[in-house]
Amino acid sequence: ELKVEQNPLFLSMQEGKNYTIYCNYSTTSDRLYWYRQDPGKSLESLFVLLSNGAVKQEGRLMASLDTKARLSTLHITAAVHDLSATYFCAVERSNFGNEKLTFGTGTRLTIIP
Amino acid sequence: GAVVSQHPSRVICKSGTSVKIECRSLDFQATTMFWYRQFPKKSLMLMATSNEGSKATYEQGVEKDKFLINHASLTLSTLTVTSAHPEDSSFYICSAQGGSLANYGYTFGSGTRLTVV
Numbered sequence: 001e002l003k004v005e006q007n008p009l010f011l012s013m014q015e016g017k018n019y020t021i022y023c024n025y026s027t028t029s030d031r032l033y034w035y036r037q038d039p040g041k042s043l044e045s046l047f048v049l050l051s052n053g054a055v056k057q058e059g060r061l062m063a064s065l066d067t068k069a070r071l072s073t074l075h076i077t078a079a080v081h082d083l084s085a086t087y088f089c090a091v092e093r094s095n096f097g098n099e100k101l102t103f104g105t106g107t108r109l110t111i112i113p
Numbered sequence: 114g115a116v117v118s119q120h121p122s123r124v125i126c127k128s129g130t131s132v133k134i135e136c137r138s139l140d141f142q143a144t145t146m147f148w149y150r151q152f153p154k155k156s157l158m159l160m161a162t163s164n165e166g167s168k169a170t171y172e173q174g175v176e177k178d179k180f181l182i183n184h185a186s187l188t189l190s191t192l193t194v195t196s197a198h199p200e201d202s203s204f205y206i207c208s209a210q211g212g213s214l215a216n217y218g219y220t221f222g223s224g225t226r227l228t229v230v
Binding site: 033035040041042043045088098099100101102103104105106108 | 119145147154155156157158159162170206208210219221222223224226
């Protein structure tokens with residue numbers, strides 16, 4: 001059974017600081033996704049990582065994937081209050097041609113002014 | 114871009130009644146749709162995978178008779194919570210596959226907050 005764990009579960013950080021969220025998964029996967037969720041809202045797609053060594057950046061967020069270590073990271077640079085949200089990674093696996101996502105535990109990020 | 118419309122966004126119902134939630138892909142055909150459940154401050158748990166024209170595939174532990182899924186067309190899947198009870202109160206989110214290439218096919222609906230009283 002595929003397990004996806006995120007670390008930390010809760011993160012409170014000051015504006016302007018850098019930090020990294022880690023996503024570990026237990027078996028090989030096809031793709032890895034990062035999503036943002038604001039309270040009471042649905043998911044906003046941030047990144048899709050397709051292969052080993054993939055790195056993607058958008059604004060203050062950068063995601064990377066190491067398939068050998070089964071690890072993805074989401075790095076936050078010079079955090080601002082608007083980045084406060086819950087971040088989920090999700091791993092896609094195919095099972096006889098049927099693809100589905102397994103979500104991580106989530107990291108609730110709070111940026112303090 | 115790909116848009117998935119989910120309706121209603123919020124519903125309150127009495128115990129014992131049934132509630133239907135709709136998930137529509139507005140500008141693309143979705144051969145596969147997914148239904149998730151999310152408890153407060155928790156992650157998303159996949160309930161079932163819905164394929165157009167065939168029976169849904171339910172995840173282990175999900176009661177198929179309680180959570181009826183119908184995917185009658187390439188743009189519409191419905192989730193009916195039958196004989197709802199307070200423990201069914203949750204945030205339900207659908208996702209459709211077959212949309213934006215930027216998302217590699219997963220587009221999420223806006224979610225439905227179900228409260229059973």
